[in-house]
Amino acid sequence: ETGVTQTPRHLVMGMTNKKSLKCEQHLGHNAMYWYKQSAKKPLELMFVYNFKEQTENNSVPSRFSPECPNSSHLFLHLHTLQPEDSALYLCASSQLAGDADEQYFGPGTRLTVT
Amino acid sequence: GESVGLHLPTLSVQEGDNSIINCAYSNSASDYFIWYKQESGKGPQFIIDIRSNMDKRQGQRVTVLLNKTVKHLSLQIAATQPGDSAVYFCAEKGAGNNRKLIWGLGTSLAVNP
Secondary structure (H helix, E strand, O other): OOOEEEEOOEEEEOOOOEEEEEEEEOOOOOEEEEEEEOOOOOOEEEEEEEOOEEEEEOOOOOOEEEEEEEOOEEEEEEEOOOHHHOEEEEEEEEOOEOOEOOOEEOOOEEEEEO | OOOEEOOOOEEEEEOOOOEEEEEEEOOOOOOEEEEEEEOOOOOOEEEEEEEOOOOEEEOOOEEEEEEOOOOEEEEEEOOOOHHHOEEEEEEEEOOOOOOOEEEOOOEEEEEEO
């Protein structure tokens, strides 16, 4: 167990659905991240929150909407997704301090868009 | 542009042998590097990191070597075990204002019993 949990573990949704991914970290970290992991591609950073403030948005389409109500919880709201959005969505947290960036990852949500 | 790549996409070793996973990076200004391991069905797990002011760092059964001259990073795993079978990623942190991690594609390590 890494101290980062994600729900659901698997999600199948149609292109017109609205769903949300949830992430919770029990490590007391001050930063949380959403990544997209697709086959044969490097891990893609989507969003970064530092002390609940969004500090990074890597040109992510607006059909992905993050929410960070507190430093322990992170959501990714999904609506009108495309089949190419099917991937493993990983949440991570870290304690930002200087250069070190040891990120702790959850198990991911395997998303399939039909 | 900035990129982190791997020399070998797959590596197969015998149990008990030493494994070496290589990584090349293109940003000579990067000053922090990390290795992660991802087992099937799990998220990446931190293994070891190294700063650019070092050329070697050792952990438990793992050693990371950094050669800044040729911009090369390697992860050595001693006495490889079946539990080491996973995909291994290197990541670099760029210098300057862009301090986010840049990830490589990953190398799949298969340990044969």
